[in-house]
Amino acid sequence: MAVQALDAARLPVDWVKLVQKLALPTALFVVAYGVVPAYASGYLVEAILLPFLALSLAAVGLNLLTGYCGQLSLGSSAFMAVGAFAAYNFNLRVEGLPLAGTMILAGISAAGFGVVFGLPSLRLRGFYLAVSTLAAQFFVQWALTKFGWFSNDNPSGVISAPHLAVAGLSLDSATGRYLLSVTTVMVLTALVWRLVNSATGRNFIAVRDNETAARVIGVPVLRTKLLAFAISSFIIGIAGVLWAFTYLRTVEPAGFNLDRSFQILFIIIIGGLASIRGAFLGAAFIVVLPLFLSRLGAFLFGGLFDSGVLDMSQRIVLGALIIIFLIAEPSGLSALFDRLKRRIGSRSS
Amino acid sequence: MSYYDFLFVIEVLVGGLLSGVMYSLVAIGFVLIYKTSGVLNFAQGSMVLFAALTFVSLVERRVPFALSLLITFAVMVALGFTIERTVLRPLVNRSPMTLFMATLGLSYIIEGAAQLIWGTQVHGLDLGIDDTPFEVGGVLISSFDLLAAAIAAAMVAGLSAFFYWTRIGLAFRAVADDQFAALAVGLRLPRIWGTVWTAAGFVALVAGLLWGARLGVQFSLSLIVLKALPVLVLGGFDSILGAIVGGLIIGASEKLAEVYLGPFVGGGIEGWFAYALALVVLLVRPSGLFGQKTVERV
Numbered sequence: 001m002a003v004q005a006l007d008a009a010r011l012p013v014d015w016v017k018l019v020q021k022l023a024l025p026t027a028l029f030v031v032a033y034g035v036v037p038a039y040a041s042g043y044l045v046e047a048i049l050l051p052f053l054a055l056s057l058a059a060v061g062l063n064l065l066t067g068y069c070g071q072l073s074l075g076s077s078a079f080m081a082v083g084a085f086a087a088y089n090f091n092l093r094v095e096g097l098p099l100a101g102t103m104i105l106a107g108i109s110a111a112g113f114g115v116v117f118g119l120p121s122l123r124l125r126g127f128y129l130a131v132s133t134l135a136a137q138f139f140v141q142w143a144l145t146k147f148g149w150f151s152n153d154n155p156s157g158v159i160s161a162p163h164l165a166v167a168g169l170s171l172d173s174a175t176g177r178y179l180l181s182v183t184t185v186m187v188l189t190a191l192v193w194r195l196v197n198s199a200t201g202r203n204f205i206a207v208r209d210n211e212t213a214a215r216v217i218g219v220p221v222l223r224t225k226l227l228a229f230a231i232s233s234f235i236i237g238i239a240g241v242l243w244a245f246t247y248l249r250t251v252e253p254a255g256f257n258l259d260r261s262f263q264i265l266f267i268i269i270i271g272g273l274a275s276i277r278g279a280f281l282g283a284a285f286i287v288v289l290p291l292f293l294s295r296l297g298a299f300l301f302g303g304l305f306d307s308g309v310l311d312m313s314q315r316i317v318l319g320a321l322i323i324i325f326l327i328a329e330p331s332g333l334s335a336l337f338d339r340l341k342r343r344i345g346s347r348s349s
Numbered sequence: 350m351s352y353y354d355f356l357f358v359i360e361v362l363v364g365g366l367l368s369g370v371m372y373s374l375v376a377i378g379f380v381l382i383y384k385t386s387g388v389l390n391f392a393q394g395s396m397v398l399f400a401a402l403t404f405v406s407l408v409e410r411r412v413p414f415a416l417s418l419l420i421t422f423a424v425m426v427a428l429g430f431t432i433e434r435t436v437l438r439p440l441v442n443r444s445p446m447t448l449f450m451a452t453l454g455l456s457y458i459i460e461g462a463a464q465l466i467w468g469t470q471v472h473g474l475d476l477g478i479d480d481t482p483f484e485v486g487g488v489l490i491s492s493f494d495l496l497a498a499a500i501a502a503a504m505v506a507g508l509s510a511f512f513y514w515t516r517i518g519l520a521f522r523a524v525a526d527d528q529f530a531a532l533a534v535g536l537r538l539p540r541i542w543g544t545v546w547t548a549a550g551f552v553a554l555v556a557g558l559l560w561g562a563r564l565g566v567q568f569s570l571s572l573i574v575l576k577a578l579p580v581l582v583l584g585g586f587d588s589i590l591g592a593i594v595g596g597l598i599i600g601a602s603e604k605l606a607e608v609y610l611g612p613f614v615g616g617g618i619e620g621w622f623a624y625a626l627a628l629v630v631l632l633v634r635p636s637g638l639f640g641q642k643t644v645e646r647v
Binding site: 072120123124125126127128130131132134135138139141142145146147258262265266269308309312313314315316318319320321322323326327330 | 440
């Protein structure tokens with residue numbers, strides 16, 4: 001009885017907390033579905049938001065595998081490519097398949113692929129595994145360029161993305177593609193968030209922190225690793241669909257190269273390993289940084305330097321940032337964000 | 350199989366083995382650093398590019414050959430110690446994955462800096478080695494490849510001698526064996542790491558000159574890191590012998606596969622074949638052919 005009374009006494013406090021807790025998601029929702037479609041310019045949507053959303057989703061996927069489960073993968077863009085090409089082919093060859101079905105099937109294809117290339121993880125650790133994920137990277141790129149079937153025997157190998165529609169509503173406009181992206185990203189992120197807070201998510205972390213210890217306490221290590229590969233690849237595959245269908249509007253193997261894989265890895269390092277919010281912060285950073293640097297370069301030096309110089313300087317800045325983050329803030333932007341929030345919170349109260 | 354077919358197989362095999370030595374040359378740089386600091390140095394490829402680009406740019410500015418070599422070496426020494434100071438020291442005691450990602454960032458910096466300083470155009474590099482194939486018993490052998498193999502052999506011999514008969518070599522081996530014990534007996538870890546990175550820089554210089562003479566000095570030179578990685582996992586990350594044997598195996602089987610397997614799948618398989626081969630070996634021996642097996646404790 002005493003316990004119940006105590007609970008009842010706590011209730012009003014919980015309401016406040018609930019409102020506080022729901023404030024941010026609600027605000028996000030309003031911005032994502034209200035403010036952005038109504039006010040954002042075409043440039044903002046096409047050049048920043050669409051790549052940001054696709055890369056965020058890919059980073060969420062990789063974070064699940066690398067951040068939570070501790071399996072370093074250097075082949076993320078291969079799984080993006082599998083997703084994009086699978087979606088293209090399902091859409092082309094299966095009559096009347098709805099868009100959601102295409103995307104799920106593409107994700108499943110990528111997941112199957114991920115399991116195959118995740119199999120070595122049962123035997124290999126650390127760098128040996130990381131290097132073997134490069135096999136996926138090179139094999140997929142080779143197979144997609146070599147066999148014309150994948151690109152429907154298009155001579156240039158570059159194919160345009162199909163018409164996008166949900167329930168008869170066309171989503172081909174910038175806003176339509178944005179809504180498709182943002183909805184997909186939100187749904188999948190919510191699922192991932194549920195997953196990492198479940199028993200499976202804790203198994204991931206146990207395997208990451210000490211595989212032998214995890215085995216000793218009864219975590220099914222092999223199943224956990226393969227599951228991590230499967231789910232992560234599923235998400236990265238769908239991110240690949242978004243990247244190709246909503247952002248680039250073309251599907252080509254060359255876009256999914258090793259640099260893209262590194263880019264996604266950089267996103268989760270800069271954003272923060274094992275943090276879903278970090279994936280979004282990191283992606284925003286990586287998408288905006290080059291735009292910012294080129295504007296800054298143009299502002300400071302005018303047309304003094306050509307684009308090659310600018311490109312190289314960007315590489316240097318990016319590399320330096322990676323190292324600085326690893327040294328000064330290993331938990332990434334996500335931790336920085338937390339600290340900032342705490343500081344503001346302590347000042348206002 | 351006729352006699353000429355047989356000769357052709359031998360020729361492909363020899364060509365493959367010799368190009369495998371070129372892979373080993375890059376892989377050795379990795380092994381040096383991995384052995385002593387447990388870091389998989391992804392920046393090795395960009396160090397190759399940096400060394401070759403610096404050298405060739407000096408030569409093009411009419412600096413004498415030997416002096417260019419000396420200056421480039423000095424630059425690599427400076428680079429090695431700078432990396433130790435600015436990247437490795439702040440990251441000491443962090444997980445190997447963190448260090449790996451730091452070298453990934455480092456490779457972006459070095460690549461960017463090399464091309465920012467020396468430009469992005471392709472430079473031809475002539476080492477004055479004449480590349481006419483000669484015939485041994487009906488098999489054509491490239492004299493350049495043979496010389497490269499000889500240089501690699503000399504370098505391995507030199508490195509081995511250095512490791513076994515010098516004081517700093519002994520210190521290297523002590524650090525490779527047990528970092529904490531080495532620290533406890535008073536070895537100065539920062540200096541040793543700086544020296545190791547310098548040695549890796551020297552290996553990168555040699556590899557850069559030979560590969561540069563082969564392919565021309567340009568950005569793609571840093572991509573040979575991707576050629577060296579399967580060699581490395583095949584041989585084991587911490588074995589110089591493994592790097593050599595791995596290079597030979599990968600080189601030979603890659604060429605044979607390209608000739609005999611390639612036509613069936615449409616060619617162009619050299620991009621991933623080495624990785625597939627390394628994977629198969631790894632499934633049997635998870636730490637490569639000569640790698641040290643790790644014992645895991647809770």
